[in-house]
Amino acid sequence: MATITLANVNKIYPSRYGDVHAVKDFNLEVADGEFVALLGPSGCGKTSTLRMIVGLENITSGDILFDGKRVNDLEPRERNVAMAFETYALYPNFTIAENLGFPLEVRGFDEAERKRKVHRIAEIMRLDKILDQKPPSLSGGEQQRVSLGRALIRDPDVFILDEVMSHLDANLKFQMLLDLKVLHRELGKTMIYVTHDQMEALALADRVAVMDHALLQQAGTRNELYATPANVFVADFIGEPPTNFFDLKIMREGSSLRVVNGDASISFTPDKVCSAKLSQHGQDDIIAAIRPQHLHLANGADEDTLSAKVHINEYLGERSILTLKSGSQLFRALVPPHTAAQRGETVLLGYNPQDLMIFDKDNKQLIA
Amino acid sequence: MSTGSGSYGAVANPSQGVPDWFAKRKKIPTNLIVARWVPVALVGLPVLTLLAIVIYPTIWMFYHAFQDTNMMRLFQSNWSFVGFENFITVLSSSRFSDSIWHLTLYLTFGTGLEVVLAVILALTLFELVQKPLLRTLILIAVVLPMMLPPSIVGVLWKFMLTPSNGAVNHALLSMGLISSPVEWFNAGVSLWSIIIADVWNWTALPLLIIYSGRVSLPPAVYEAAKVDGAGGWIVMRRITLPMLKEVIAIAFIVRFMDAFKFVDLVYVMTSGGPAQTSELPAYIAFQRGIREFAIGEAAAYAIIIFACSAVIITLFLKYLKKVLKAQAIA
Numbered sequence: 244m245a246t247i248t249l250a251n252v253n254k255i256y257p258s259r260y261g262d263v264h265a266v267k268d269f270n271l272e273v274a275d276g277e278f279v280a281l282l283g284p285s286g287c288g289k290t291s292t293l294r295m296i297v298g299l300e301n302i303t304s305g306d307i308l309f310d311g312k313r314v315n316d317l318e319p320r321e322r323n324v325a326m327a328f329e330t331y332a333l334y335p336n337f338t339i340a341e342n343l344g345f346p347l348e349v350r351g352f353d354e355a356e357r358k359r360k361v362h363r364i365a366e367i368m369r370l371d372k373i374l375d376q377k378p379p380s381l382s383g384g385e386q387q388r389v390s391l392g393r394a395l396i397r398d399p400d401v402f403i404l405d406e407v408m409s410h411l412d413a414n415l416k417f418q419m420l421l422d423l424k425v426l427h428r429e430l431g432k433t434m435i436y437v438t439h440d441q442m443e444a445l446a447l448a449d450r451v452a453v454m455d456h457a458l459l460q461q462a463g464t465r466n467e468l469y470a471t472p473a474n475v476f477v478a479d480f481i482g483e484p485p486t487n488f489f490d491l492k493i494m495r496e497g498s499s500l501r502v503v504n505g506d507a508s509i510s511f512t513p514d515k516v517c518s519a520k521l522s523q524h525g526q527d528d529i530i531a532a533i534r535p536q537h538l539h540l541a542n543g544a545d546e547d548t549l550s551a552k553v554h555i556n557e558y559l560g561e562r563s564i565l566t567l568k569s570g571s572q573l574f575r576a577l578v579p580p581h582t583a584a585q586r587g588e589t590v591l592l593g594y595n596p597q598d599l600m601i602f603d604k605d606n607k608q609l610i611a
Numbered sequence: 612m613s614t615g616s617g618s619y620g621a622v623a624n625p626s627q628g629v630p631d632w633f634a635k636r637k638k639i640p641t642n643l644i645v646a647r648w649v650p651v652a653l654v655g656l657p658v659l660t661l662l663a664i665v666i667y668p669t670i671w672m673f674y675h676a677f678q679d680t681n682m683m684r685l686f687q688s689n690w691s692f693v694g695f696e697n698f699i700t701v702l703s704s705s706r707f708s709d710s711i712w713h714l715t716l717y718l719t720f721g722t723g724l725e726v727v728l729a730v731i732l733a734l735t736l737f738e739l740v741q742k743p744l745l746r747t748l749i750l751i752a753v754v755l756p757m758m759l760p761p762s763i764v765g766v767l768w769k770f771m772l773t774p775s776n777g778a779v780n781h782a783l784l785s786m787g788l789i790s791s792p793v794e795w796f797n798a799g800v801s802l803w804s805i806i807i808a809d810v811w812n813w814t815a816l817p818l819l820i821i822y823s824g825r826v827s828l829p830p831a832v833y834e835a836a837k838v839d840g841a842g843g844w845i846v847m848r849r850i851t852l853p854m855l856k857e858v859i860a861i862a863f864i865v866r867f868m869d870a871f872k873f874v875d876l877v878y879v880m881t882s883g884g885p886a887q888t889s890e891l892p893a894y895i896a897f898q899r900g901i902r903e904f905a906i907g908e909a910a911a912y913a914i915i916i917f918a919c920s921a922v923i924i925t926l927f928l929k930y931l932k933k934v935l936k937a938q939a940i941a
Contacts, residue, residue, distance in 0.1 A: 297838060298838075299834050299837065299838070318837075319837050319838045319840070320837070320838070320839075320840030320841075324838065325838065326835070326838045328834070329831075330829070330831045331831075332829065332831035332832050332834065333832070334832060334849075334850055335832070336850075336854055336856075345839055345841070345849075348849075349839055349840045349841045349842075393835075397839075397840075
């Protein structure tokens with residue numbers, strides 16, 4: 244059982260072509276038993292962060308604390324963390340049983356105890372039929388289960404999972420998501436999960452920490468990330484299909500306020516809270532964002548609407564994505580399947596003003 | 612046209628879509644005869660060379676192993692068929708059985724030591740030396756002896772091992788390890804002198820093979836072991852060495868095959884002496900054929916050596932294949 248605290252953690256890789264600042268002033272607190280996902284695009288520093296937590300990488304500056312105890316200078320084995328690797332990293336010359344038992348063998352458990360634990364883990368991970376085989380003959384999913392089993396077997400305080408699903412196909416991925424979720428619920432251990440796939444992160448984690456360009460952009464529950472993204476990057480990265488962004492200007496009409504584009508073809512009316520904040524904003528140029536999920540075909544009851552021409556209508560089975568065009572601006576709306584909207588047809592879209600997100604044009608931070 | 616000579620003027624603007632330097636390159640004139648015969652010559656000449664220096668002599672050797680050929684009869688062209696007489700002479704001679712014993716010693720303490728040393732040095736180098744430049748420098752230094760021609764190595768070690776004032780005896784005496792000079796080229800010692808020189812000369816080859824094998828092992832496995840809590844010694848014994856098993860076996864096979872054709876150092880350092888106590892099978896084949904003119908017997912020697920090494924190496928490869936199959940690599 245452990246809480247993990249990262250305080251001003253920095254990682255700088257020296258290189259011949261100048262230092263690479265891979266992680267900048269990273270601050271995060273992971274509660275005991277919490278499942279936190281580190282999410283970000285490739286090269287954002289999430290794996291470096293993770294490797295520092297495990298102890299495979301030196302910390303350039305800052306502190307990592309387990310239960311308030313500084314672990315910067317401890318070896319991985321002294322931190323009592325277990326890790327599952329993206330490439331599985333199984334010992335190719337060991338059988339599955341030996342692979343699972345290796346952490347116990349190293350710790351000097353006797354043969355009988357080892358055997359008992361290996362069989363229990365093999366049962367949990369559904370590996371009991373392949374205990375005598377060697378890793379190269381297993382499928383990716385089986386290898387990953389062995390890797391997880393090997394991490395589980397020695398009852399560590401913290402689980403670190405590094406992109407464990409990136410090599411699995413879609414079906415296996417769903418199975419694995421379920422397995423992991425159940426494991427976490429049953430074990431109640433602190434888990435940190437690194438991924439570049441928002442679906443995995445949102446499905447699994449209690450809290451998601453979004454990283455980009457070596458910086459922690461936002462850490463929060465999926466609702467927080469979804470409804471109040473801290474900046475344009477988070478708003479863009481979280482959500483599928485991607486969020487619509489509009490470069491708009493604030494138009495003040497007496498007491499009310501609207502955000503519109505140059506030729507007034509796109510215009511949104513923010514809600515009261517947002518309007519109040521915008522009216523105090525020093526600058527007129529802003530970025531407005533609304534998710535495709537929050538745009539629907541207007542049904543007459545809507546107060547605020549937006550008209551646009553249908554550009555593409557993609558039917559995806561359980562839903563359709565309309566790509567719409569207004570002036571030169573393209574944006575998307577998620578609509579029910581079988582929506583009969585032909586290319587070129589003009590449609591009226593409704594939205595709830597609360598769903599509108601407004602960002603500062605310069606520093607890209609959320610205003611309201 | 613299928614011979615590839617018809618590219619002239621076939622494309623309206625050949626400079627289109629190709630880099631500038633390519634369009635402006637000097638064009639080599641071709642014609643049908645060149646286009647047709649160049650491939651034949653390119654393949655044919657090496658094949659002819661191979662026929663002349665490998666296949667013909669091999670057939671010649673097999674033929675004369677069953678004749679009573681010696682240098683005199685060869686020039687007079689009047690040798691005759693003697694069946695297996697040459698083989699019987701060779702197999703029943705004590706010179707041959709002695710040389711097999713010498714070969715066994717050489718394989719165990721020469722080849723074997725080379726591979727063991729290579730494993731130790733390669734893994735130490737990999738684990739302890741992290742700076743790339745230093746690594747390269749050390750590798751170059753280690754590989755240098757291998758770059759020297761064996762004849763030079765032989766002369767070098769003959770000098771160093773000279774009993775009266777050689778460098779080795781001098782060093783051992785001044786360190787107080789021996790009280791009187793070691794007679795490095797006496798009966799019973801001379802074979803060991805050859806082995807020492809050979810280990811110095813050839814350890815680098817298995818070292819390079821094993822070092823490159825270690826470099827290519829997946830780093831993630833080592834990180835997993837680190838997280839699992841395995842210390843350096845356990846990692847070495849349970850992970851590194853088993854994963855390098857095949858590479859070490861291959862390094863051994865390469866040196867093992869060399870042992871069966873090992874002539875140069877023996878010839879330069881001791882000429883098999885004194886009293887034939889440092890002769891190895893390949894050296895006797897050379898000695899009997901080239902210096903004692905018994906060509907038929909030398910051919911028989913060569914065939915016996917060939918058969919022995921072929922059998923042993925086939926068994927070895929079979930074992931290797933089984934190991935690889937068990938790991939589902941091959």
